[in-house]
Amino acid sequence: MANIPKDLKYTKTHEWVRVEGENVTTGVTDFAQSELSDIVYVDINTVGSTVSRNEPIGTIEAVKAVADMNAPVSGEVLEANTALQTEPAKVNQDPYGEGWIARLKLTKQEELDDLLDPAGYADLVKKSEHH
């Protein structure tokens, strides 16, 4: 069973969000990293660029597939996790910690209300798991 920390919010496309005042840190969930497995390359949008909710904020390449990482909320990219350039496997090893993807400055605070709580995301994962 995938690890789903209680202090985070989630999207239907398997991103997590940690709210820190007007900023958020985001990454992909444990379920997402385990589905992708063996992440070998992470490409994140330029710092300073703006993204709208549900638009790609980066690309995650695993051995077997490539996936877009979507912005869970609209905002400005404050910081990208540059450590992933040399150690992309951190996303597999520690998806909620050292494997974080980006920090965003929120532009639409109200979008936070649309995110899933841990229980809601757990239901979604249960349905997504093959068996």
Added chain:
Amino acid sequence: MVEFAGYDMPVQFKGIIPEHNRVRTTVGVFDVSHMGRIEVRGSGAAGWLNRMTTNDVTALDTNQAQYSVMCYPDGGIVDDLVVYRLEDRWLLVVNGANNDKDTAWLEQHLEADVQLDNVTAEMAQLAVQGPKSEPVLEKVSSVDLAPIGFYWAAPGEVAGVRMLISRTGYTGEDGFELYFPPEAGDKVWDAVFEAGAGFDIEPIGLGARDTLRMEMKYALYGNDIDKTTNPIEAGLSFVTALDKQGGFIGCDALRRVREDKPKRRLVCLQMTGGGIPRPHYRIFAGDDEAGEVTSGTMSPSLGTGIAIGYVRRKHAKAGTELEIDIRGTKAAAVVVKPPFYKDGSRK
């Protein structure tokens, strides 16, 4: 787990890369019981199989195997398979996803003096692969494995279970495939893992099976070959005996392909910069579309992106510099001679 050919199969156990490296360095075990297994018997079996498959089965001795292809009359590929000539019968090992289709195709062409039995459910199949597979299996095998050559087999016992042991595989490494009654699955699995403990033996999933075969340019049906591709352009001329006595289904069409030369060829492409190619990405020579990727991955052994794909014949020569459109960005690649991985322990 994913559902594949009606079987629940693991994509990975520890991770694709560590499993890949396990097989390249010591030994790993794949449960490939999802493959289709079909037995053929009868006085007409040899002649019939020779018409159904592209390779020449009359070249086989007892307990010898050959890689082969079945074609439609237009030269398109029904499936690729391994044909074993055994003491009292023939064994065909086909792709799991094609098992029903292949069985129907064979039955449709069946002749009076040939008997066909699909024995998929009555036989398990384990692939023990890697440079240490022989020392591991030797500990639990009743027969001496050293004399079994590549693509040869021997009846014997492993852990006291009667089986067919063949030196075959889909990894580019030395290795064996074991065919035995499924009731003995646990017993054989446990004995092999006990024997392999000193070599860090591990189970290997479908993900590493795919990266291992791609590094060898072994074709995967549904990706690199299918009914719209023919064995000549797919680089399978070495198993297509166009001039054998009596011919085979698709022979006439394939002779014309040989005469006219194929319009495209399945080639190996290695990324020279970054980027990981994926199936259906387009291949360019300058502004001209040169072809399409059929399989692609990050190669764990080479550390670069690699692709298998069809390109027009004029772009197929080793050393040709091409580009692959990776989600809107053209990335540099070069045509290389197969296989990508040249240090395999395959006998």
